[in-house]
Amino acid sequence: MATALRRLAKCSVSARLLSFAGHSRGRRGHFARPCTVVAQRNFSSASTMTVDLDSSTGIAVMKLHSPPVNSLSLDFLTEIAISLEKLEMNKGCRGVVVTSALPKIFSAGLDILEMYGKSPERCGEFWRAVQEMWLKFYSSRLVTVAAINGSSPAGGCLLSMTCDYRIMADNPRYSIGLNETQLGIVAPFWFKDTMVNTVGHRTAEIALQLGLLYSPQDALKIGMVDELVPEEKLVSTATEAMARWFAIPDHARQITKSAMRKPTIDKLLSARETDISNFVSFITKDSIQKSLKLYLENLRKKKA
Amino acid sequence: MATALRRLAKCSVSARLLSFAGHSRGRRGHFARPCTVVAQRNFSSASTMTVDLDSSTGIAVMKLHSPPVNSLSLDFLTEIAISLEKLEMNKGCRGVVVTSALPKIFSAGLDILEMYGKSPERCGEFWRAVQEMWLKFYSSRLVTVAAINGSSPAGGCLLSMTCDYRIMADNPRYSIGLNETQLGIVAPFWFKDTMVNTVGHRTAEIALQLGLLYSPQDALKIGMVDELVPEEKLVSTATEAMARWFAIPDHARQITKSAMRKPTIDKLLSARETDISNFVSFITKDSIQKSLKLYLENLRKKKA
Amino acid sequence: MATALRRLAKCSVSARLLSFAGHSRGRRGHFARPCTVVAQRNFSSASTMTVDLDSSTGIAVMKLHSPPVNSLSLDFLTEIAISLEKLEMNKGCRGVVVTSALPKIFSAGLDILEMYGKSPERCGEFWRAVQEMWLKFYSSRLVTVAAINGSSPAGGCLLSMTCDYRIMADNPRYSIGLNETQLGIVAPFWFKDTMVNTVGHRTAEIALQLGLLYSPQDALKIGMVDELVPEEKLVSTATEAMARWFAIPDHARQITKSAMRKPTIDKLLSARETDISNFVSFITKDSIQKSLKLYLENLRKKKA
Numbered sequence: 001m002a003t004a005l006r007r008l009a010k011c012s013v014s015a016r017l018l019s020f021a022g023h024s025r026g027r028r029g030h031f032a033r034p035c036t037v038v039a040q041r042n043f044s045s046a047s048t049m050t051v052d053l054d055s056s057t058g059i060a061v062m063k064l065h066s067p068p069v070n071s072l073s074l075d076f077l078t079e080i081a082i083s084l085e086k087l088e089m090n091k092g093c094r095g096v097v098v099t100s101a102l103p104k105i106f107s108a109g110l111d112i113l114e115m116y117g118k119s120p121e122r123c124g125e126f127w128r129a130v131q132e133m134w135l136k137f138y139s140s141r142l143v144t145v146a147a148i149n150g151s152s153p154a155g156g157c158l159l160s161m162t163c164d165y166r167i168m169a170d171n172p173r174y175s176i177g178l179n180e181t182q183l184g185i186v187a188p189f190w191f192k193d194t195m196v197n198t199v200g201h202r203t204a205e206i207a208l209q210l211g212l213l214y215s216p217q218d219a220l221k222i223g224m225v226d227e228l229v230p231e232e233k234l235v236s237t238a239t240e241a242m243a244r245w246f247a248i249p250d251h252a253r254q255i256t257k258s259a260m261r262k263p264t265i266d267k268l269l270s271a272r273e274t275d276i277s278n279f280v281s282f283i284t285k286d287s288i289q290k291s292l293k294l295y296l297e298n299l300r301k302k303k304a
Numbered sequence: 305m306a307t308a309l310r311r312l313a314k315c316s317v318s319a320r321l322l323s324f325a326g327h328s329r330g331r332r333g334h335f336a337r338p339c340t341v342v343a344q345r346n347f348s349s350a351s352t353m354t355v356d357l358d359s360s361t362g363i364a365v366m367k368l369h370s371p372p373v374n375s376l377s378l379d380f381l382t383e384i385a386i387s388l389e390k391l392e393m394n395k396g397c398r399g400v401v402v403t404s405a406l407p408k409i410f411s412a413g414l415d416i417l418e419m420y421g422k423s424p425e426r427c428g429e430f431w432r433a434v435q436e437m438w439l440k441f442y443s444s445r446l447v448t449v450a451a452i453n454g455s456s457p458a459g460g461c462l463l464s465m466t467c468d469y470r471i472m473a474d475n476p477r478y479s480i481g482l483n484e485t486q487l488g489i490v491a492p493f494w495f496k497d498t499m500v501n502t503v504g505h506r507t508a509e510i511a512l513q514l515g516l517l518y519s520p521q522d523a524l525k526i527g528m529v530d531e532l533v534p535e536e537k538l539v540s541t542a543t544e545a546m547a548r549w550f551a552i553p554d555h556a557r558q559i560t561k562s563a564m565r566k567p568t569i570d571k572l573l574s575a576r577e578t579d580i581s582n583f584v585s586f587i588t589k590d591s592i593q594k595s596l597k598l599y600l601e602n603l604r605k606k607k608a
Numbered sequence: 609m610a611t612a613l614r615r616l617a618k619c620s621v622s623a624r625l626l627s628f629a630g631h632s633r634g635r636r637g638h639f640a641r642p643c644t645v646v647a648q649r650n651f652s653s654a655s656t657m658t659v660d661l662d663s664s665t666g667i668a669v670m671k672l673h674s675p676p677v678n679s680l681s682l683d684f685l686t687e688i689a690i691s692l693e694k695l696e697m698n699k700g701c702r703g704v705v706v707t708s709a710l711p712k713i714f715s716a717g718l719d720i721l722e723m724y725g726k727s728p729e730r731c732g733e734f735w736r737a738v739q740e741m742w743l744k745f746y747s748s749r750l751v752t753v754a755a756i757n758g759s760s761p762a763g764g765c766l767l768s769m770t771c772d773y774r775i776m777a778d779n780p781r782y783s784i785g786l787n788e789t790q791l792g793i794v795a796p797f798w799f800k801d802t803m804v805n806t807v808g809h810r811t812a813e814i815a816l817q818l819g820l821l822y823s824p825q826d827a828l829k830i831g832m833v834d835e836l837v838p839e840e841k842l843v844s845t846a847t848e849a850m851a852r853w854f855a856i857p858d859h860a861r862q863i864t865k866s867a868m869r870k871p872t873i874d875k876l877l878s879a880r881e882t883d884i885s886n887f888v889s890f891i892t893k894d895s896i897q898k899s900l901k902l903y904l905e906n907l908r909k910k911k912a
Contacts, residue, residue, distance in 0.1 A: 164513065181860040192867055197505045201805045202831055205868045209772065209861050210852060223506055244514060249595070252485040253513050259496055260509045291857070468817065501809045527810055548818060553899070556789040557817050563800055564813045 048076050051083050058094035059242050060087050065101035069108035072155045077129040081136050094246055095143035097238045100150055109154030116292045120280045127279045137162035139265050141254050143245040147238040149231055152176040153213055161194045165241050168216045169231035175213040182211035184291035190268045199223050352380050355387050362398035363546050364391050369405035373412035376459045381433040388440050398550055399447035401542045404454055413458030420596045424584045431583045441466035443569050445558050447549040451542040453535055456480040457517060465498045469545050472520045473535035479517040486515035488595035494572045503527050656684050659691050666702035667850050668695050673709035677716035680763045685737040692744050702854055703751035705846045708758055717762030724900045728888045735887045745770035747873050749862050751853040755846040757839055760784040769802045773849050776824045777839035783821040790819035792899035798876045807831050
């Protein structure tokens with residue numbers, strides 16, 4: 001009963017929100033289904049996120065919902081990038097909170113299945129989508145806040161690091177980091193640059209080589225996240241943080257953000273095709289495909 | 305009575321100092337008025353600083369005195385730069401302590417009145433003077449120590465960050481930071497570079513976007529200042545710090561300083577004219593002029 | 609008696625190790641003299657290190673032994689570089705621990721005698737060897753761990769900073785840092801770059817200008833070393849650390865390491881000859897030679 005009331009309360013809060021057409025293939029709006037997230041959990045896998053924009057505050061909440069672990073597949077990456085682009089073009093939107101609709105996981109990172117047994121063309125298409133997501137988020141005119149409500153390895157960590165501010169649930173069972181080397185693969189230079197910009201050269205050097213995953217407490221210590229809160233306070237804290245960023249005139253904040261990030265962005269833009277062919281030739285190597293096969297088999301054994 | 309004795313004591317200390325012709329328009333030397341700073345407070349606004357060089361130690365003390373808040377106007381910037389240049393050319397001078405002769409404020413930063421309602425030519429002239437001050441201080445052959453005895457927002461913070469060492473009075477009512485975005489304006493790339501060189505990329509990214517002003521304690525934590533002391537110990541601590549820098553042969557220290565700072569300096573030198581025209585076209589925009597007008601009106605209301 | 613037993617125990621541990629022909633001029637292997645280090649102290653100065661590779665673990669231990677203080681002379685630098693190169697070419701070797709066989713000193717840094725009263729040609733040859741050591745270590749495919757069991761000023765600090773991981777004996781009598789300016793000389797740009805990569809720009813700026821030597825505790829605080837342990841645990845801790853690095857597939861770790869360090873390495877490679885002639889013209893100046901003479905005389909007086 002109490003739970004039902006709380007859900008109702010959530011819906012009434014949600015009812016204040018204006019729907020945002022954040023779904024890449026023109027799914028129906030929000031008014032038809034006020035308790036978006038709760039409802040959507042039962043939907044098909046095509047419905048991989050909800051994006052709700054509160055027109056009174058200008059804050060959108062993007063909830064990633066690609067079970068089981070928000071793996072970043074080609075389709076999912078494309079949907080995320082298009083959703084952000086639509087928010088960018090919406091004058092009523094000033095900021096976006098990125099979080100997960102799934103329990104215990106923010107995002108498990110790039111979908112290994114997109115890298116295993118795929119044609120070079122498909123691998124290249126996939127990599128371009130990874131670049132696109134990074135480029136869009138790292139250069140977004142919006143205030144971007146990651147509300148990290150679960151583990152966030154590899155590409156999940158990267159997504160959170162593109163944001164302006166990172167708040168993580170203070171749960172020691174969660175971890176975050178660029179752990180690519182643990183899988184025998186390598187974070188590309190722009191993952192590395194983002195990491196260096198976030199935690200500095202020396203910490204990045206150790207973390208990237210060892211593929212370290214940090215507890216929330218350790219992630220706070222090295223500056224990989226900016227704040228820890230109990231999980232139930234994650235969204236309210238994200239909203240409070242957003243208010244501090246909204247207190248600054250948008251144009252001044254945006255020019256400043258661009259000044260800080262443009263050199264890193266330009267570096268990828270000027271080497272984008274080379275980066276794609278480097279990735280493709282690396283990932284399609286026999287030795288790498290063997291590692292990935294082994295990794296996937298171990299993963300399946302664990303589940304079984 | 306006790307106060308009078310203390311003032312006398314100060315004068316006798318001061319009497320050991322050799323005067324330095326640090327005033328840009330040839331004002332009279334120091335011996336004529338031993339208690340320089342105290343006396344000068346009653347002078348006309350043309351007398352905007354005292355520069356006393358102790359020939360026995362090689363330490364000059366530059367006390368900024370442009371009431372009410374040491375705003376960096378075109379004239380004041382020019383005077384500061386010329387004063388430093390004269391010290392540079394004086395073989396008896398090895399270091400300079402920069403501090404304020406005004407209570408509670410180190411410097412309020414760039415003079416907003418130089419940016420509001422002025423011709424593009426005048427704005428350009430002003431900006432060149434800001435660049436000049438930064439270039440001279442950031443590349444100074446002298447050991448430069450900022451004794452920050454009051455609040456130090458925006459350009460005041462920049463001036464202190466050009467120094468080799470920063471000591472701040474441990475008074476929680478003082479604050480320091482590059483808060484340009486709070487006024488709707490933007491710190492140019494070389495302010496940003498100086499900030500990144502001082503506190504690192506990630507801290508600079510947040511601080512510059514939010515225009516954060518830090519308490520002395522927080523400024524110490526992020527490395528924006530190097531040391532906190534009670535205000536009455538500021539000058540003596542600066543002198544002690546200077547002794548540590550003087551223990552190093554000048555040529556080795558200078559070459560090392562240049563190696564650390566030259567890339568940042570060269571970046572401005574190679575883009576100086578572009579930077580000026582960027583500033584002029586930004587600051588003379590209607591929207592920016594409106595923000596500045598609003599800001600100045602609020603400032604006047606506060607005072608009234 | 610107990611001591612004798614411990615020495616015996618050490619020898620029996622040592623006996624498990626395979627010898628590595630790490631001596632540049634074909635000295636005899638390790639099996640002939642199981643307690644290598646102890647024995648070697650009585651040898652001629654030509655025998656300046658032992659390199660023992662444990663084929664079961666893939667870990668080599670390089671013990672520097674150039675009495676009295678492991679000064680980096682032209683010969684010693686050459687021997688170190690050749691030893692590392694041989695390990696690099698040995699497929700059985702995955703990592704190397706660099707440590708000192710001398711008490712209280714890791715390495716006193718570049719040999720001043722190589723810079724004083726020498727011909728420009730000889731100075732240039734010396735400097736090329738310093739570059740070579742740095743280039744080889746900073747870009748090594750091996751996991752490199754410095755087990756810093758004594759003071760490590762100047763070039764000694766540099767050598768340790770080229771490693772992937774630094775463990776220092778927690779003895780307050782030891783110190784570490786790039787203290788070149790204290791001698792009136794200047795760390796070249798690639799020393800500076802290595803320092804900035806390790807401790808960040810601002811800390812490097814102060815440390816290099818003042819030629820600061822840090823206690824182990826302070827070195828840990830600024831990130832110049834990664835871990836402190838009691839001296840007797842230094843080697844076992846180094847082995848444990850190595851295990852964490854070995855857990856990562858070599859190719860992924862190596863590509864990541866290269867991505868982090870290549871820009872810094874390329875900078876020296878593209879300016880190598882200029883850097884040599886800069887060094888030679890600086891060090892052969894009368895004023896610098898005078899400082900070095902003074903320094904050497906003081907050193908001799910201290911000893912006497």
